[in-house]
Amino acid sequence: MISRRDWLRSLGLAIGACTQASASPDATAEARSQASSNLQPLPLGEYQPRSMLHARETSVARAAFPVVDVHTHITVSAKSKNGVALSAQRTYLGAPNELLPVMDRKNIHAMVNLTGGYDEGLAEVLKRYDQAFPGRFYSLTEPCYSRFLEPDYPRIQTDAIERAHQAGAKGLKILKTLGLYLRENITSGRLVRIDDARFDPMWDVCGQLNMPVAIHVSDPIAFFTPTDRFNERYEELSNHPDWSFYGRDFPSNAELLEARKRMIARHPKTQFLVLHVGNFAENLDNVSENLDRFPNMSVDIAARIGELGRQPRRSRQFFDRYQDRILFGTDATPHGDAFPQQIFNDKLYEIYYRFLETEDEYFDYAPAEVPPQGRWRIYGLGLPNSILEKIYNRNAARLLQINV
Secondary structure, eight states, X not given: OOOHXXXXXXXXXXHHHHHHHHHHHHHHHHHHHHHHHTOOOOOGGGOOOOOOOOOOOOOOOSOSSOEEEEEEOSEEESOEETTEEOOSOEEEOOOHHHHHHHHHHTTEEEEEESOOOSHHHHHHHIIIIITTSTTTEEEOBOOOGGGTTSTTHHHHHHHHHHHHHHHTOOOEEEOTHHHHTOBTTBSSSSBOOTTOGGGHHHHHHHHHTTOOEEEOOSOOGGGGSOOSTTOTTHHHHHHOGGGOOOSTTOOOHHHHHHHHHHHXXXXXXXXXXXXXXXXXXXXXXXXXXXXXXXXXEEEEOTTOHHHHTXXXXXXXXXXXXXXXXXXXXXXXXXXXXXXXXXXXSHHXXXXXXXXXXXXXXXXXXXXXXXXXXXXXXXXXXXXXXHHHHIIXXXXXXXXXXXXX
């Protein structure tokens, strides 16, 4: 039996331990408070957290199948004002001799230059790229908005597209100029709607000539909401404040998409490649509804793997269901250092291939120290070869009527 003395001694030790334990949280809190007071405020732009997660890292140096990148910008208009291209002349962002080595290393069969211009500008682009390197480069034409105020503009535009087709252009590219920048006086006045009847002949002639229309309408939904502490793209919009369409006389994202739907519905014989995952990668249910409604609509994935990769299970369902109508694209821009999510280099393509071909988890969606579109990482889809081949080249070959 334990003696009374020993019992009292053990009881005293227990009480002492409890007293120490009860004092410990206060001491810890004081220490933490002191440590916090020594920390300096950290600007968000300087925050570069390093993940502690141990996860598989798969290097995919070359695509599993030859690639047709249907969304690149090798040339752009040499003159623009308030978001409207005003010149047929081109600025050349990348020469063939610097593009082809990357293409060969990454198994890129062909690059499609969406912004090829029109008239003499397009003719020079076709000469330098498409005709000089057959099968490696394909160019699209663009509207000649500089002539929008002329009374017979609809005929002028259709004639220009017919000439572009004869010269070798593979389709028509519509920038978000239509709906967000083009105005009644070209750069001033009321905004011109996407479904404006003056463009009906343009859509029709593309259908008659089997020229697909690659169209960019709207932008991420965050660009139409206030740039405040609730906006998940706060850093991106702070770095590019001109990308915000919140306020002023801009239509809402919903209004733009509804106008696009009305336009596509009026032209069922024209093929529309709606870029950037239908311009609504944040809402794949909405994109799916449009694909189901419009059999003449397809999408590309350019500059949207950041959105697709953070919802990998839903994205995988999307790819399974629409595998015949999804095209590979990156929005690659040579020397586009200000836009790391689309800068043309080896790393950009390796990230896309990793996203499509592997089941890797939690990796960067762009070759940048800070995620350029939002502070998150992505997960790979691990698509089977039967779908990969369609995404990489077969769907593009069918839409553009090219050989791969």
